[in-house]
Amino acid sequence: MSDRDGFIWMDGELVPWREATTHVLTHSLHYGLSVFEGVRAYKTDKGTAIFRLKEHTDRLFNSAHIYMMQIPFSREQLAEAQKEVVRANKLESCYLRPIAFYGSEKMGVSPRGAKVHVAIAAWPWGAYLGEEGLEKGIRVKTASFARHHVNVTMPRAKVATTYANSILANLEATQDGYDEALLLDTMGFVAEGAGENLFVIKNGTIYEPQITSGLCGITRETVMKLAADLGYQVVSRPITRDDIYIADEAFFTGTAAEVTPIRELDNRVIGEGKRGPITTKLQARFFDLVNGRLPEYADWLAYV
Numbered sequence: 001m002s003d004r005d006g007f008i009w010m011d012g013e014l015v016p017w018r019e020a021t022t023h024v025l026t027h028s029l030h031y032g033l034s035v036f037e038g039v040r041a042y043k044t045d046k047g048t049a050i051f052r053l054k055e056h057t058d059r060l061f062n063s064a065h066i067y068m069m070q071i072p073f074s075r076e077q078l079a080e081a082q083k084e085v086v087r088a089n090k091l092e093s094c095y096l097r098p099i100a101f102y103g104s105e106k107m108g109v110s111p112r113g114a115k116v117h118v119a120i121a122a123w124p125w126g127a128y129l130g131e132e133g134l135e136k137g138i139r140v141k142t143a144s145f146a147r148h149h150v151n152v153t154m155p156r157a158k159v160a161t162t163y164a165n166s167i168l169a170n171l172e173a174t175q176d177g178y179d180e181a182l183l184l185d186t187m188g189f190v191a192e193g194a195g196e197n198l199f200v201i202k203n204g205t206i207y208e209p210q211i212t213s214g215l216c217g218i219t220r221e222t223v224m225k226l227a228a229d230l231g232y233q234v235v236s237r238p239i240t241r242d243d244i245y246i247a248d249e250a251f252f253t254g255t256a257a258e259v260t261p262i263r264e265l266d267n268r269v270i271g272e273g274k275r276g277p278i279t280t281k282l283q284a285r286f287f288d289l290v291n292g293r294l295p296e297y298a299d300w301l302a303y304v
């Protein structure tokens with residue numbers, strides 16, 4: 001990833017891609033505390049637009065607030081910087097990665113005395129779980145590792161340290177040939193995917209786990225609104241792994257994963273074992289929306 005042309009925004013200015021580096025004694029590298037976002041920009045008829053830029057920027061600041069990290073820029077500055085990165089790299093559609101981290105000014109667990117640095121990179125990134133996954137659905141395995149208890153790493157924060165847990169789960173699933181991992185919470189209820197939220201559909205009703213130890217996904221909230229506007233009932237309640245085994249349909253949502261159908265969990269075929277009809281409809285609405293074809297949701301698109 002580091003050897004390419006283009007520009008990365010770092011601490012207030014655009015720097016050539018290969019020069020956007022940090023020291024090996026970077027505090028966040030050692031102690032795992034950086035807060036970040038995953039954002040996408042899509043090509044529309046009216047130009048490139050960043051999807052839900054305000055909500056992603058707000059979540060970044062909320063993550064920092066939870067960890068008492070002072071980001072030395074305003075929300076407006078970072079929202080504008082995200083647009084600037086897309087323009088500078090001449091990207092029509094892309095993934096953006098804003099990150100705030102502690103620098104190499106000091107060592108030791110307390111970050112006091114370390115400077116907060118902010119970087120924003122953007123690059124083209126296709127379907128996270130594969131084009132085929134978007135169309136045919138993916139195979140998922142329940143992880144033996146639980147999602148963090150709500151009083152461990154703070155689930156409302158999108159913080160790097162959560163992802164060591166995601167990596168354990170993802171490696172376990174993918175080494176056994178599955179596409180992605182599903183994590184349960186410490187009570188045993190469904191939390192989320194390693195980098196996605198989950199929905200299940202049964203008898204025409206859409207269910208999603210009450211968000212406790214999972215991340216409050218922006219795609220999740222988007223899909224809940226799209227589903228409600230299409231007249232579906234969306235119910236939030238505790239979900240067990242076997243609720244998914246006997247569901248008619250299931251899918252993951254996420255900025256990277258977009259809307260990805262799940263065709264199998266733990267070797268149990270879900271429904272017909274393919275992208276189901278309601279998932280198909282919601283996925284199509286989602287792509288219409290992010291590509292600027294649904295004027296009623298135009299407020300969610302920030303043109304660069």
Ligand code: PMP
Nearest residue numbers: 195196197215217218219254255
């Ligand atoms: N859960 C986790 C652990 C994630 O990493 C992500 C991706 N950011 C999500 C859920 C989905 O969140 P969003 O829709 O805001 O990308």
